[in-house]
Amino acid sequence: MKNLNDEELMILVSNGNLDMMSVLFDRYHIKIFNFLFKMTRDKEVSQDITQEVFYKAIKYRASYKKGKFSSWIYTIARNIFTDYYQRQKNKDERFDTIEYKIEQKEPxxxxxxxxxxxxxxxxxxxxxxxxxxxxxxxxxxxxxxxxxxxxxxxxxxxxxxxxxxxxxxxxxxxxxx
The missing domain is CATH 1.10.10.10 (Winged helix-like DNA-binding domain superfamily/Winged helix DNA-binding domain)
Structure with missing residues (x-):
């Protein structure tokens, strides 16, 4: 099953084979986490949102329209981040300054x-x-x-x-x- 592409796996998931989501999770959770971490610069928040992304991917699997899976999963991540940001903004706890860490080869x-x-x-x-x-x-x-x-x-x-x-x-x- 690991030889299937992302879209084929997601079709299986959308048809009820939830075990296939673990393969997609293995392929995408680090990418999604890194994207969110670059946006939030908060490890715990990024982990929480990443978990929520895959929860919603399973919950709303029927909405998958056989398009590019990576676009679909990043859209979910982006929407959840936007919701999170809006909630934080409403609490007046804004991301005014976000730290970005760029790895150095020679410190x-x-x-x-x-x-x-x-x-x-x-x-x-x-x-x-x-x-x-x-x-x-x-x-x-x-x-x-x-x-x-x-x-x-x-x-x-x-x-x-x-x-x-x-x-x-x-x-x-x-x-x-």
């Missing part, structure tokens, strides 16, 4: 560390929408077409938005140095 290189700190600050200055696009495209490596499916947009519009977000990131970065 003794001060220039790299300073550059990473400046990049973190610049990324924090972006709007949530722009930050989300940059994270999905540049950090997660998700293609424009898939981001378009996730966000309910077109690939051309996403490409333009990512391009603009990168320019904003560059402008913020250059202002900080």
């Amino acid at each position: 003794d290189q001060m220039d790299i560390k300073e550059t990473n700190e400046e990049l973190k600050r610049a990324l924090n200055q972006l709007s949530n929408v722009d930050r989300e696009l940059v994270i999905m495209n540049r950090y997660q490596g998700i293609k424009y077409q898939e981001i378009a499916e996730i966000t309910g947009s077109t690939a051309g519009a996403v490409k333009t938005k990512v391009h603009r977000a990168i320019h904003k990131l560059k402008d913020h970065y250059l202002q900080n140095i």
Whole structure:
């Protein structure tokens, strides 16, 4: 069964074979967690939301329309994150500053560390929408077409938005140095 692609597995899940969700979970839980962790910078919140993503994937398995599974699961993750963010915003506990950790190959290189700190600050200055696009495209490596499916947009519009977000990131970065 592990030789089946994501879409075939999800069709089996949507038809009631819930055991196949474990294969999809193994394939996607780290990707979903990393996406959420880049958005929240809170390990526990990211773990909780990741768990909720897969719970909702099982609960709403009948809504799967045989499209690209990764787009469907990222859409669920994005929606749950948005709901979480709105609840936090309503409590006046906002994500004003989010820490981004970029791994260093050699920790003794001060220039790299300073550059990473400046990049973190610049990324924090972006709007949530722009930050989300940059994270999905540049950090997660998700293609424009898939981001378009996730966000309910077109690939051309996403490409333009990512391009603009990168320019904003560059402008913020250059202002900080």
